[in-house]
Amino acid sequence: MVGTHGTSEAKRLDGHQTETDAELIPDARGRTDKPEPTCPVEVALAAISGRWATLVLRELMHGPCSFGELRARLPTLTAKVLTDRLGELVAQGLVAKDRLPGFPVRTSYRLTDAGMELRPLLITLYSTGSRVLAALAPRDE
Amino acid sequence: MVGTHGTSEAKRLDGHQTETDAELIPDARGRTDKPEPTCPVEVALAAISGRWATLVLRELMHGPCSFGELRARLPTLTAKVLTDRLGELVAQGLVAKDRLPGFPVRTSYRLTDAGMELRPLLITLYSTGSRVLAALAPRDE
DNA sequence: CGGGATCCTTACGGATACTG
DNA sequence: CAGTATCCGTAAGGATCCCG
Numbered sequence: 001m002v003g004t005h006g007t008s009e010a011k012r013l014d015g016h017q018t019e020t021d022a023e024l025i026p027d028a029r030g031r032t033d034k035p036e037p038t039c040p041v042e043v044a045l046a047a048i049s050g051r052w053a054t055l056v057l058r059e060l061m062h063g064p065c066s067f068g069e070l071r072a073r074l075p076t077l078t079a080k081v082l083t084d085r086l087g088e089l090v091a092q093g094l095v096a097k098d099r100l101p102g103f104p105v106r107t108s109y110r111l112t113d114a115g116m117e118l119r120p121l122l123i124t125l126y127s128t129g130s131r132v133l134a135a136l137a138p139r140d141e
Numbered sequence: 142m143v144g145t146h147g148t149s150e151a152k153r154l155d156g157h158q159t160e161t162d163a164e165l166i167p168d169a170r171g172r173t174d175k176p177e178p179t180c181p182v183e184v185a186l187a188a189i190s191g192r193w194a195t196l197v198l199r200e201l202m203h204g205p206c207s208f209g210e211l212r213a214r215l216p217t218l219t220a221k222v223l224t225d226r227l228g229e230l231v232a233q234g235l236v237a238k239d240r241l242p243g244f245p246v247r248t249s250y251r252l253t254d255a256g257m258e259l260r261p262l263l264i265t266l267y268s269t270g271s272r273v274l275a276a277l278a279p280r281d282e
Numbered sequence: 283c284g285g286g287a288t289c290c291t292t293a294c295g296g297a298t299a300c301t302g
Numbered sequence: 303c304a305g306t307a308t309c310c311g312t313a314a315g316g317a318t319c320c321c322g
Binding site (some may be wrong): 030058114122126128130 | 168174
Binding site (some may be wrong): 080 | 311
């Protein structure tokens, strides 16, 4: 039925080559037809989603950091949003929170081993964005 | 003033080593203290942000695809959201929309050169998510 | 087939003020 | 210093119905 005409045009739309899929979808967790929290892509996405998330992560990549230091380095980020973002990262097991003894109270935030795994992603976000900008620059296509 | 005590504890919190920064922040566009649309990271983030965005991109990575085909492959995605997502991608110059002549109307969506640049990012999202899950699996730290 | 037009609800980001 | 407590406006996602 489908093959009666066999035009190359129909094939281009219908036929999806599965050759390169293994690169994009290495295993069964990627073969999903909707956003599943268990899909690795969604896990990574959750880590960097939310405004300011990548900037907070970038600062923590430099090493442990206190709440106030983070605020100082990201001056226009309000305490509420920073608390939200850090709370999410802690809940995801990407950041650990250490209360330092003494007074006034100091809290040190640092990346966990899982959080460290995000470094290549931040680097790829940067390089990808750069290449996209470069590809758009010549002409709008 | 700062150096009077010189405890290693203070250094760990205050001193951010600039050694590895070049990897994370290659040029001036990355040295921002707030989310700037011109920052490459924000550009890449914009491309994959919004629910279903990565799934739509994944499908388009296989090759051009019509509106209905996208709906068929992502059954629980409503037409409105798909229209939104595609519209954003087109507005960002990552996807091109071709109206095919004939009846009924067919529209073919395909990645532009800029959109193709997102492939490594999708792959990194997957591998990063996998490694994060693996790092969290042994123990919660 | 490929959307557009509405409407609704919730989540998110931000501002401001206050506390242990 | 390191948050918490409120309040608010907007925008995003989804459902439903309709049109060319």
